[in-house]
Amino acid sequence: MQLRMTIDELAEFIDREFPQVADQFAIDRLAPMEIDLRLKVDHRHLRPGGTVSGPSMFTLADCAIYLAILGMIGPRALAVTTNASFDFMRKPAANTDLVAKTRLLKLGRSLAVGDALLYSVGQEAPVARASMTYAIPPEKSAE
Amino acid sequence: MQLRMTIDELAEFIDREFPQVADQFAIDRLAPMEIDLRLKVDHRHLRPGGTVSGPSMFTLADCAIYLAILGMIGPRALAVTTNASFDFMRKPAANTDLVAKTRLLKLGRSLAVGDALLYSVGQEAPVARASMTYAIPPEKSAE
Amino acid sequence: MQLRMTIDELAEFIDREFPQVADQFAIDRLAPMEIDLRLKVDHRHLRPGGTVSGPSMFTLADCAIYLAILGMIGPRALAVTTNASFDFMRKPAANTDLVAKTRLLKLGRSLAVGDALLYSVGQEAPVARASMTYAIPPEKSAE
Amino acid sequence: MQLRMTIDELAEFIDREFPQVADQFAIDRLAPMEIDLRLKVDHRHLRPGGTVSGPSMFTLADCAIYLAILGMIGPRALAVTTNASFDFMRKPAANTDLVAKTRLLKLGRSLAVGDALLYSVGQEAPVARASMTYAIPPEKSAE
Numbered sequence: 001m002q003l004r005m006t007i008d009e010l011a012e013f014i015d016r017e018f019p020q021v022a023d024q025f026a027i028d029r030l031a032p033m034e035i036d037l038r039l040k041v042d043h044r045h046l047r048p049g050g051t052v053s054g055p056s057m058f059t060l061a062d063c064a065i066y067l068a069i070l071g072m073i074g075p076r077a078l079a080v081t082t083n084a085s086f087d088f089m090r091k092p093a094a095n096t097d098l099v100a101k102t103r104l105l106k107l108g109r110s111l112a113v114g115d116a117l118l119y120s121v122g123q124e125a126p127v128a129r130a131s132m133t134y135a136i137p138p139e140k141s142a143e
Numbered sequence: 144m145q146l147r148m149t150i151d152e153l154a155e156f157i158d159r160e161f162p163q164v165a166d167q168f169a170i171d172r173l174a175p176m177e178i179d180l181r182l183k184v185d186h187r188h189l190r191p192g193g194t195v196s197g198p199s200m201f202t203l204a205d206c207a208i209y210l211a212i213l214g215m216i217g218p219r220a221l222a223v224t225t226n227a228s229f230d231f232m233r234k235p236a237a238n239t240d241l242v243a244k245t246r247l248l249k250l251g252r253s254l255a256v257g258d259a260l261l262y263s264v265g266q267e268a269p270v271a272r273a274s275m276t277y278a279i280p281p282e283k284s285a286e
Numbered sequence: 287m288q289l290r291m292t293i294d295e296l297a298e299f300i301d302r303e304f305p306q307v308a309d310q311f312a313i314d315r316l317a318p319m320e321i322d323l324r325l326k327v328d329h330r331h332l333r334p335g336g337t338v339s340g341p342s343m344f345t346l347a348d349c350a351i352y353l354a355i356l357g358m359i360g361p362r363a364l365a366v367t368t369n370a371s372f373d374f375m376r377k378p379a380a381n382t383d384l385v386a387k388t389r390l391l392k393l394g395r396s397l398a399v400g401d402a403l404l405y406s407v408g409q410e411a412p413v414a415r416a417s418m419t420y421a422i423p424p425e426k427s428a429e
Numbered sequence: 430m431q432l433r434m435t436i437d438e439l440a441e442f443i444d445r446e447f448p449q450v451a452d453q454f455a456i457d458r459l460a461p462m463e464i465d466l467r468l469k470v471d472h473r474h475l476r477p478g479g480t481v482s483g484p485s486m487f488t489l490a491d492c493a494i495y496l497a498i499l500g501m502i503g504p505r506a507l508a509v510t511t512n513a514s515f516d517f518m519r520k521p522a523a524n525t526d527l528v529a530k531t532r533l534l535k536l537g538r539s540l541a542v543g544d545a546l547l548y549s550v551g552q553e554a555p556v557a558r559a560s561m562t563y564a565i566p567p568e569k570s571a572e
Contacts, residue, residue: 054205054224055198062197081197083369085514086227087542089535105558106518113516129534133369226512226562228371230399232392248415249375256373272391276512340491340510341484348483367483372513
């Protein structure tokens with residue numbers, strides 16, 4: 001299985017299709033069936049105490065797995081999240097970027113499944129585990 | 144099992160402890176082990192196409208189950224979300240409030256479990272199902 | 287939405303297609319999008335201490351939601367379980383039947399979602415919560 | 430973090446405490462926070478068509494994560510499964526052993542979280558993903 005998009009192409013896609021969140025993310029690494037997506041944590045992502053909020057972690061994991069799929073199938077019509085499962089295990093470090101180390105476990109014609117471990121940058125133990133399923137609509141290229 | 148807080152007390156608690164989100168929610172109904180929490184949908188909750196975003200649905204379900212717990216145990220130190228599971232089943236209606244019809248299934252000394260069905264107001268079929276687990280810290284009153 | 291099968295037709299279907307488990311289950315109630323399926327607990331379902339084992343609860347929830355789908359779409363080619371999520375909340379009563387009170391939340395063309403609360407017969411608080419997703423293959427009647 | 434039990438000690442523990450399932454499992458590998466547990470698939474684990482049943486996969490994942498915890502904390506009083514989440518992604522190979530490649534993600538005082546990928550031996554793509562949470566009772570040695 002090979003990538004159909006480069007990091008630059010994925011980043012450009014986010015800029016164009018999701019301008020409202022594009023500045024929040026950086027793609028640290030891209031490989032076949034894998035991506036490391038980083039949330040550039042700022043005040044919008046924090047909850048009282050300075051740690052990253054649950055919805056921000058949801059957004060990070062959802063975008064990471066979504067982009068891992070796009071990297072493999074190309075810039076096609078939107079896949080839809082149908083299931084999400086989270087374990088929140090530790091408090092994220094305050095005011096620290098969060099990275100989702102993500103892998104696709106299945107990339108079928110109609111369903112894709114991926115999971116991610118979320119880490120506060122510089123820490124060894126994951127703060128959260130996420131897995132998500134996406135329904136992939138029948139192929140019609142977005143271009 | 145009886146409520147330890149009224150709707151007004153819960154609403155006041157949100158105003159005081161979570162001022163940044165207090166204006167987004169309305170408590171439509173409160174009963175022992177149950178709550179209907181409504182997300183007053185505005186542009187902040189929408190994704191392209193006008194439907195409510197996944198992270199907004201996460202926030203709604205998380206707050207709803209959290210408040211259902213507080214209603215039963217009183218305004219104690221924060222419970223922490225340890226697990227969350229979602230099924231996203233239908234597209235929410237555009238520009239329409241979303242209600243989480245929520246029930247607590249377990250309220251133990253150290254763990255609480257609740258689930259919710261999320262509905263676009265006025266529609267019969269749920270848009271999402273959520274279940275969450277919270278770790279309850281040993282009792283020390285927040286007051 | 288209407289039922290396409292009666293309790294007797296569903297029971298007959300189980301006898302024919304799943305003879306190895308047919309004697310373990312009884313359909314206590316069937317309604318559109320709902321079913322109460324009872325596990326007739328015997329020594330095969332127990333773990334040390336006399337309570338019902340996790341895998342037995344998995345089997346009960348899986349069969350219950352599966353039969354709720356069949357009741358609505360008729361005896362078609364097998365739907366496949368793609369996702370399952372469980373909260374185990376209380377110890378089941380020893381040597382007591384377990385009932386899965388089950389509802390379908392979505393019955394789409396390609397995906398169905400249902401959830402169930404599992405109760406030890408005669409007890410008020412649920413022992414477990416389950417939700418499951420099924421992929422429904424394109425229609426070709428099994429008859 | 431170091432192991433407190435060897436493979437032999439874990440295998441002996443299973444023989445003694447769970448004689449009814451002991452012959453179904455083999456520990457292929459044990460490392461700090463990791464275990465590879467193999468289900469020696471026979472007719473008891475199969476469903477029509479010769480593939481491994483869902484409940485058998487549940488049992489395998491549950492035992493694998495449970496043993497990974499025991500390996501780290503020693504043969505203490507039973508931890509209880511409180512949450513389980515599964516993605517079933519591919520049909521297991523017929524009549525082939527199934528291995529759960531398992532890692533602990535959190536080993537706290539009161540909660541432990543682990544996940545596993547399940548593989549048909551000799552195949553590259555996982556058939557299922559599982560994550561589970563265990564409540565660990567306050568320490569009192571089982572010996």
